[in-house]
Amino acid sequence: MKKWRCTVCNYVHEGDTPPDKCPICGVGPDKFVLIEETEAVAPVKEKKWRCTVCNYIHVGDTPPDVCPVCGVGPEKFVLVEEVEDGLTDKEREALQTLLFNVSYGLYIISSVRDEKLNGMVSNTFIQVTSTPLKASVCLGKGTLTSEYVRESGVFGVSILGKDNHDLIKHFGYQSGRDVDKFKDLSYITGKTGCPGLLETLCFVECEVEQTIDLGTHYMFIGKVVDGDGFSKDEPMTYAYYHATR
Ligand SMILES: Cc1cc2nc3c(=O)[nH]c(=O)nc-3n(C[C@H](O)[C@H](O)[C@H](O)COP(=O)(O)O)c2cc1C
Known part of the structure; x- marks a missing residue:
């Protein structure tokens, strides 16, 4: 068989x-x-x-x-x-x-190094405490974005809406080592220097407080320090993306 x-x-x-x-x-x-x-x-x-x-x-x-x-x-x-x-x-x-029964949202995690911007798709961003506001994300060690986050100590999170399929392809299926992913896209620059994509629902920024080595990935836990809202559409989920891509 x-x-x-x-x-x-x-x-x-x-x-x-x-x-x-x-x-x-x-x-x-x-x-x-x-x-x-x-x-x-x-x-x-x-x-x-x-x-x-x-x-x-x-x-x-x-x-x-x-x-x-x-x-x-x-x-x-x-x-x-x-x-x-x-x-x-x-x-x-x-x-x-x-x-696989666990539900996830989808996000563009961004960071900055020597004024160069990069970002990648992740389904692992999650708020972990509310007082103080803290969140975590797990990024593969091979990704350029994880290198930027380790070096700068900051990351931005653009929360994707149900119409953001193109951004998932753009940020999830190619590496910033080969292309400038932010070229030609509209974004704001937050107080940490991380870019937030205007086509998404909203943007939050985090300062890394802990980095945990998980073998294949780093888990970054950060304090949420700032943010901005752009749209009130429904958030994208991992399940919805797979059903509609
Ligand atoms: C739907 C989807 C979810 C993903 N989630 C993650 C994730 O949580 N962690 C991770 O390391 N990579 C994840 N990836 C893969 C990265 O986005 C991908 O390897 C990206 O090209 C890395 O880009 P970079 O090298 O420019 O940082 C995901 C990709 C897709 C399409």
């Missing part, structure tokens, strides 16, 4: 062809890739490589020449460290399936 992996959420489907729709994240058959025989037979021994632009996982001794999802080259792949969590791949997959 062939196995097909969803490149968006990593769900594995068994059958001769990929499913019409991923039962977890809702994407179509074009987002599924055939799992190589080697991966199915010896999953633990194979190296895994993660695309730092779109998070696609490639299994093999070396990264692929071209990412089959977003098209970037091998230099954008990082080796995924073996996880020491005491779970088998199957157990981890089953628990991950439960965690």
Whole structure:
């Protein structure tokens, strides 16, 4: 039996062809890739490589020449460290399936370094306390934005509305190492120097108070220091984005 992996959420489907729709994240058959025989037979021994632009996982001794999802080259792949969590791949997959029930919003996290601006899409921004106002976000170590946040100690958050699909493509599927993402976009510059996108619902700014090393990601916890509102449309959710993109 062939196995097909969803490149968006990593769900594995068994059958001769990929499913019409991923039962977890809702994407179509074009987002599924055939799992190589080697991966199915010896999953633990194979190296895994993660695309730092779109998070696609490639299994093999070396990264692929071209990412089959977003098209970037091998230099954008990082080796995924073996996880020491005491779970088998199957157990981890089953628990991950439960965690797909968690709801998320979508945000552009921005920062600044030497007057250069950058930003990326994240679903991990969340308010953590209200007095004082604090929030956190988890950014992959390979992202340019996480480098900027570590060096500047500040990050901005543009909260996306239901019509902001274009911004998700622009900020989530390419890196600021290759393009100037803020060129040609309208934004305000906040008191921290971070840019806030005017096409979004609103913008808040944070000063980092704690940085926690999570292995693959940094978690930044910051004090909310300023903000501005631009629109009263409905906020974008991760589930809505996947259903409508
Ligand atoms: C819907 C969506 C959600 C994402 N959420 C996160 C996230 O929470 N953390 C993260 O590190 N990357 C996330 N990404 C991937 C980054 O946005 C992507 O790697 C980006 O190209 C990094 O850009 P940079 O290198 O310019 O910082 C997400 C991408 C998409 C499309």
